[in-house]
Structure formats: C-alpha cells, structure tokens
Amino acid sequence: MFKVLLILSFFALPHSYAEDKKSSEDQIKNGKKLFQRKACGGCHKIGGDQVSPIGPDLKDVSKRRDPKWLREWIKDPRVAQAANDPIYVELFKKFPTKMPYLKLSESDVEDIIKYIESESNKKKGK
Numbered sequence: 447m448f449k450v451l452l453i454l455s456f457f458a459l460p461h462s463y464a465e466d467k468k469s470s471e472d473q474i475k476n477g478k479k480l481f482q483r484k485a486c487g488g489c490h491k492i493g494g495d496q497v498s499p500i501g502p503d504l505k506d507v508s509k510r511r512d513p514k515w516l517r518e519w520i521k522d523p524r525v526a527q528a529a530n531d532p533i534y535v536e537l538f539k540k541f542p543t544k545m546p547y548l549k550l551s552e553s554d555v556e557d558i559i560k561y562i563e564s565e566s567n568k569k570k571g572k
C-alpha cells in the first residue's frame with residue numbers, strides 16, 4: 447500500500463507543480479481583474495491620450511522604477527509615504543493624493559505588474 451502511495455504521489459507532483467506555476471496569460475488576466483476590482487483604474491491610466499486625473503500614468507512604470515521599489519510600493523505604499531521616500535515626495539508634488547494600501551498578496555502584485563507591462567506594450571509609441 448505504501449509503495450502504491452509513493453508511486454501515486456510521484457505522478458501527482460509534476461501536475462501540482464504545473465498548477466502552481468500560472469501561465470503568464472493567466473497572470474495578465476488576473477492582473478486585469480485586480481486592476482479593476484482594486485480601483486487602480488480609478489486613479490491611474492496606462493497610456494493613451496487622456497490625462498490621469500489623480501495618480502501618475504502607469505505606462506512603462508516597470509521600466510522607469512527599480513523592480514524592488516515597484517513591488518514594495520504596490521504592496522504597501524504607506525511604508526514609502528511614511529518614510530518620505532524621495533520618489534514618493536516627487537510624485538506627491540504632482541499628485542497630491544496619497545495612494546491607499548490595497549491589501550494585495552505578493553502574487554497579486556506580480557500579476558498586476560504583468561498586466562501593466564502587457565498594456566504598456568500594446569500602447570507603444572504613445
């Protein structure tokens with residue numbers, strides 16, 4: 447019996463690994479859902495002609511910011527705000543609203559960044 451279980455778990459392993467590793471298409475889809483559900487889009491746009499009324503345009507944000515800074519910011523902007531982080535101080539001069547803490551998991555943050563990158567690439571040249 448034990449042997450059978452061992453063999454079964456061996457076959458189950460690669461499968462669950464594949465499930466854990468979301469395809470980047472799924473990440474983008476989930477990121478888009480989160481972008482809408484967490485109201486990012488109410489304050490930010492990603493490229494296009496319209497001017498963002500409340501927060502900065504997020505087009506190519508992952509190219510102009512350090513990846514670690516970007517992840518920490520989206521995860522919990524209160525940390526940089528409280529520390530008077532220089533990037534935050536600059537942004538706040540132009541956008542005098544404090545971005546709220548939106549209770550995202552680390553994988554949510556990754557998915558949102560993937561979505562922002564995919565939208566940015568669609569709007570190349572703008």
Ligand code: HEC
Nearest residue numbers: 484485486489500501502507520537538541543544545548
């Ligand atoms: C209530 C408005 C609001 C919401 C909702 C909001 N933000 Fe922001 N965001 C801002 C403002 C304002 C700034 C500029 C910094 C500041 O003043 O806090 C900012 C800054 C940023 C930056 C840094 C931009 C740069 O140029 O470096 C990123 C990235 C970002 N937001 C992503 C997001 C994501 C992703 C979400 C959704 C999970 C979100 N924001 C939701 C208002 C908002």
